[in-house]
Amino acid sequence: MKYxxxxxxxxxxxxxxxxxxxxxxxxxxxxxxxxxxVWQLASVTAGDDTDVREVMDSILKENGLTGTSDIRPxxxxxxxxxxxxxxxxxxxxxxxxxx
Numbered sequence: 001m002k003y004x005x006x007x008x009x010x011x012x013x014x015x016x017x018x019x020x021x022x023x024x025x026x027x028x029x030x031x032x033x034x035x036x037x038v039w040q041l042a043s044v045t046a047g048d049d050t051d052v053r054e055v056m057d058s059i060l061k062e063n064g065l066t067g068t069s070d071i072r073p074x075x076x077x078x079x080x081x082x083x084x085x086x087x088x089x090x091x092x093x094x095x096x097x098x099x
Contacts, residue, residue, distance in 0.1 A: 027062070027078045028086050033097055038068040044092050047082045055080060 030041070042055040056068070058080045071077065081089050 024083050026081050026083050026086055028081055028089060029076050029078055030090075030093060032071050032073055032075045032077060034073045036071070036073075038065075038071060040096075041077065041079055041093075044096070045079045045081050045085075045089050047085065050082070 028045075032041075038056055038059055039052070042059055043052050045059075046052045046055040059077065060066070060068070062078050062080065065071065079089070
């Protein structure tokens, strides 16, 4: 019985910590350009210490997409960016359009 109470208490403490955690995730909105892919957008928005696959998954979930082929030119997507990187990501995406 003692272990059951301890397990319940530990579970309660873990859920309380999870509920109080506030993500510092920022988002930017971009219009998809012809030829752009989710992978390309994710690789631009991912920081140096972030796995591009995780960013792709986040983009798909945030925008209610079921697959990477679901995007179309003109579609507006919300992209996750690390705090303070929004302008850098916008600049890189703008440069890609010029090249």
